[in-house]
Amino acid sequence: MNTILPIEKRNAVLTTMAGLLEQERESLKSINQQDLANYSGEDLAMEKRLLVDDAKVNGMILSLQQLASQEDPVGQVRFTFTHENGMKISNKTAAFGTILIIYESRPDVTVEAGGIAFKSGNKILLKGGKESLLSNQKIVSLWHQALEKNEVSTDWVEYLNYDRIQTQEFLEKPTQKVDLIVPRGGEKLIEFTKKHATCPVIVSGRGNNFVYVNADADLEKAMAIIINGKTSNISVCNALDKVLIDTNLPDWEVFAKQLVTELEKFKVIVLGDDDVAKATGVKAIENDLIWYEEFLDYKIVIGTINSNQEAIAKINKYCGGHSASIITKNESLAQEFMENVDASSVYHNVSTRFTDGGQFGLGGELAISTDKLHQRGPIGLQHLVTNKWYVYGDGQIR
Secondary structure (H helix, E strand, C coil): CCCCCCHHHHHHHHHHHHHHHHHCHHHHHHHHHHHHHHCCCCCHHHHHHHCCCHHHHHHHHHHHHHHHHCCCCCCCEEEEEECCCCCEEEEEEECCCEEEEEECCCHHHHHHHHHHHHHCCCEEEEECCHHHHHHHHHHHHHHHHHHHHCCCCHHHEEECCCCHHHHHHHHHCCCCCCCEEEEECCHHHHHHHHHHCCCCECCECCCCEEEEECCCCCHHHHHHHHHHHHHCCCCCCCCEEEEEEECCCCCHHHHHHHHHHHHHHCCCEEEECHHHHHHHCCEECCCHHHHHCCCCCCEEEEEEECCHHHHHHHHHHHCCCCEEEEECCCHHHHHHHHHHCCCCEEEECCCHHHCCCCCCCCCCCCCEECCCCCCCEECCHHHCCEEEEEEECCCCCC
């Protein structure tokens, strides 16, 4: 068990790290270019996640500054009780101990997730993908400088440069105590981690997010929300994959045609159910299994439904438990939708692209959990703690 560092030390390390990232900005971008040159994959989404540009560095620095300004999540009192025999009982938040983060291609996770884990009093083991090795090693060297400058041991942030076989061995027989594992990546990575891990795993699962255009929708808002959800960033888990249009919408076919035209301007491949294909001329889907897919690509499926209940049922059957949005002027209908859709984040007249720790005011996130335990949705600083009972007495026996 790690001795918790005083909050002043933790904040000082985060602030130092933010300064080092600014100082080493050009060097980091240059090293990242080597990673990009070495990456010869066909995966456009992976490449976008791998890139470190000025905007990404700004985001890393901002996340560290926000973390340093937030209150200590450790030692927060959640419950108090005084027993009739005089015992004083309280429940307080506590650090997990050591957290292993396994992720693909995103050097910003080395900063953001590492920062959240460290601020919440945990030792961090970072296992990044081989495609981002040079960028990650550079960032971890900055973490070590920040720790040393504040007279803190560098083993608080460790990088595991393991291949798949070594990772599997570590998951099955860890060479040091690991209290929690968070895999961030595709379904194969998550399945691999759950299969071999010997300690709790928080699943950051697939997106496959839905927008439901209700009969009472403001169509201008619907159009903007769908275009934003699909095209602003295809490589993220909060991107949009499916649209359901209510056939009770007056002239729904006209809206569907306009939507297809707009999406095609962004080079999005549009597929439709039989009704949408007939109304718009797009290719019809061949198999209902496509409704389960997360695309991470310029691809979308549009379908029709004829009631709020049918929309809820379809989303609950196929979505990844991540995000879903209803576009409607009817507030009570929206509330019914939001209460009954089984997703971590539900929206009324808003793009699914906001499911994000920074956007939710958490100062970044460790991951976006599609599990219901231990935390759902963006996992921020205040969620990366467990709890502990403190009982004070004076010789009481039962």
